[in-house]
Amino acid sequence: MTVDSSATLIHAPVLSHSRAGLWWGLLGVAAFSFTVPFTRVAVGGLSPLFIGSGRAVIAAVLAAAALTMTRQHLPQRAQWMRLAVVAAGIVFGFPLLTSFALTTASASHGAVVIALLPAATAVTAVLRGKERPPLSFWIMAGVGALASVLFASMQGGGVGQLHWSDLLLFGAVVAAAVGYAEGGLLARELGAWQTVSWALVLSAPLMIALTVISAVRQPPTASQIEWAAFAYLGVVSMFLGFFAWYRGLAIGPMAQVSQVQLVQPVFTLCWAALLLREQLTWATVLGGVAVVVCAGTAVRARGRSAPVRG
Numbered sequence: 001m002t003v004d005s006s007a008t009l010i011h012a013p014v015l016s017h018s019r020a021g022l023w024w025g026l027l028g029v030a031a032f033s034f035t036v037p038f039t040r041v042a043v044g045g046l047s048p049l050f051i052g053s054g055r056a057v058i059a060a061v062l063a064a065a066a067l068t069m070t071r072q073h074l075p076q077r078a079q080w081m082r083l084a085v086v087a088a089g090i091v092f093g094f095p096l097l098t099s100f101a102l103t104t105a106s107a108s109h110g111a112v113v114i115a116l117l118p119a120a121t122a123v124t125a126v127l128r129g130k131e132r133p134p135l136s137f138w139i140m141a142g143v144g145a146l147a148s149v150l151f152a153s154m155q156g157g158g159v160g161q162l163h164w165s166d167l168l169l170f171g172a173v174v175a176a177a178v179g180y181a182e183g184g185l186l187a188r189e190l191g192a193w194q195t196v197s198w199a200l201v202l203s204a205p206l207m208i209a210l211t212v213i214s215a216v217r218q219p220p221t222a223s224q225i226e227w228a229a230f231a232y233l234g235v236v237s238m239f240l241g242f243f244a245w246y247r248g249l250a251i252g253p254m255a256q257v258s259q260v261q262l263v264q265p266v267f268t269l270c271w272a273a274l275l276l277r278e279q280l281t282w283a284t285v286l287g288g289v290a291v292v293v294c295a296g297t298a299v300r301a302r303g304r305s306a307p308v309r310g
Helices: 002-032 035-042 048-069 077-101 107-114 117-129 135-155 164-190 192-217 224-251 254-275 282-303
Strands: none
Touching: 002 224, 002 254, 035 077, 035 107, 035 224, 035 254, 048 077, 048 192, 048 224, 077 107, 077 164, 077 192, 077 224, 107 135, 107 164, 107 254, 107 282, 117 135, 117 164, 117 254, 117 282, 135 164, 135 282, 164 192, 164 224, 192 224, 224 254, 254 282
16 A cells, blocks of 8 residues: 555656646647737738737737736846847747748648747757757658648749748748747746746847837738737737746646647637638648648657757
């Protein structure tokens, strides 16, 4: 009885801890799944530069208020450098690149290309953590990238014909992968919501300047629906969603929690069809399935790997 009781005491908290990370990660993914469709809505009346920078300004105001009210300690000097990497990826790179891309690309098309993000995040985490994953990891990550490129080029009119919007979307994937991987690690030191909040505050001066410039050059003329979509991007996609996502990554295990992101393109395709009335072709569905399967296999292979020691 003693052995059984001890085993229960040891294993039950671990299981509960793992599930908590998965649920927080799923909540974050659900929040992010509306980002592409709502960006597509917002670019109907707002400039891409205004959307990409303005949403960060809204989130930075909320972040500064939260940090002030809870009297958070300032990050250390080395942590500021890492926060700059997070900000470059998730505050500057991904929002701006996707906003410009979605002025011409459909939400469903963007969802399939961005489906490569889990594999890209896993690759970044492997490089950042100096891990040695099995060969299958690199093979499936490469196949996933190739499937994503083939889908984008075929949608663009033929193999090898990529539009600027596709290049912007691939750049957004790289930017977000770097921000996610570094943010997940930093969240274990600063806290989940603190990490994204400090990154937002750090980038606020640049984002405010870009917002003012964009508003002067192209004054906003959006409808109520477009303003509502923009508000969601600032409050949820740029702020509250990261609370849950980085919380899940911090609880971990990071490799396991990151797999939850594989359902994000599925959610996004559903929202694109339901909210934007976009037609889901067989090419889009099959392209999405191929990228998700490859990304999922790569993430799982990486999860079985062991980090390099020493």
